[in-house]
Amino acid sequence: MGTKAKKAMKKSLKKATAIKPSQGADFLPLEGGPGRKIPEQKPLENTSSVLYIGRIPHGFYEKEMEAYFGQFGTIKRLRIARNKKTGKSRHFGFLEFESPEVAKIVADTMHNYLLFEHLLQVFVVPSEDVHPRLWRGFNYRYKPIDSLQIERERHDKERTLEEHKKLVDRIVKRDKKRRKRIEAAGIDYECPNIVGNLQSAPKKIKFED
Numbered sequence: 067m068g069t070k071a072k073k074a075m076k077k078s079l080k081k082a083t084a085i086k087p088s089q090g091a092d093f094l095p096l097e098g099g100p101g102r103k104i105p106e107q108k109p110l111e112n113t114s115s116v117l118y119i120g121r122i123p124h125g126f127y128e129k130e131m132e133a134y135f136g137q138f139g140t141i142k143r144l145r146i147a148r149n150k151k152t153g154k155s156r157h158f159g160f161l162e163f164e165s166p167e168v169a170k171i172v173a174d175t176m177h178n179y180l181l182f183e184h185l186l187q188v189f190v191v192p193s194e195d196v197h198p199r200l201w202r203g204f205n206y207r208y209k210p211i212d213s214l215q216i217e218r219e220r221h222d223k224e225r226t227l228e229e230h231k232k233l234v235d236r237i238v239k240r241d242k243k244r245r246k247r248i249e250a251a252g253i254d255y256e257c258p259n260i261v262g263n264l265q266s267a268p269k270k271i272k273f274e275d
Contacts, residue, residue: 115142115169116196119176120158120187122146127155135161138175139168143201151211160191160200 119131126134132144146159163169169190176188225233238260245257 113166114190114193114196115163115166116191116193116200117161117163117169117173118158118187118189118191119161121184122155122157122159122186123182123184124155126182131159131161135172135176138163138172140164145201151213153211162201 122131128144128146131146132141135141140163141161142164143162144159145161147156148154149156161172163172173188173190176186179186179188241257241260248255248257
């Protein structure tokens with residue numbers, strides 16, 4: 067290395083050591099110069115427009131919720147979780163607005179709002195937490211199972227001789243257990259005997275013309 071190169075290196079080192087770091091600087095550039103500060107990054111705003119609504123009171127269902135929350139803005143989709151067997155509300159649901167700003171306003175306004183003696187729980191659901199199958203069948207009005215009709219058909223169906231015999235055996239077995247419990251309790255009671263036929267009676271009688 068020549069003398070000129072050494073002198074140039076010494077000058078650059080003197081300049082670098084002479085520069086005082088500016089107050090509040092996050093880092094100093096390698097090529098020298100004043101210190102620089104990293105610009106503050108604003109936290110990313112939630113752009114989700116989906117709301118979780120919990121503690122929904124009885125009687126506050128799809129039509130009522132759509133009419134009530136529609137005063138804030140346009141509703142895209144609405145879904146209340148319901149029992150698959152009975153069709154009754156499970157007291158929570160999801161609501162989607164067209165605008166994320168409206169969703170945030172609704173969450174801030176309606177959270178812990180007293181409605182029919184229930185404190186509504188309203189939160190904005192982050193976009194990454196919205197399940198892709200959340201809105202599957204959202205406009206489907208679930209028809210509950212008619213358990214009474216199912217039981218009626220089960221009771222009225224025509225049984226074979228073996229099925230009828232099993233039915234009678236179960237009834238007799240339950241009756242014996244009931245008699246033993248009554249005797250163990252020290253109750254003097256004479257249970258009536260079960261009267262029935264082993265052969266099932268026909269449900270329908272057809273007459274010839």
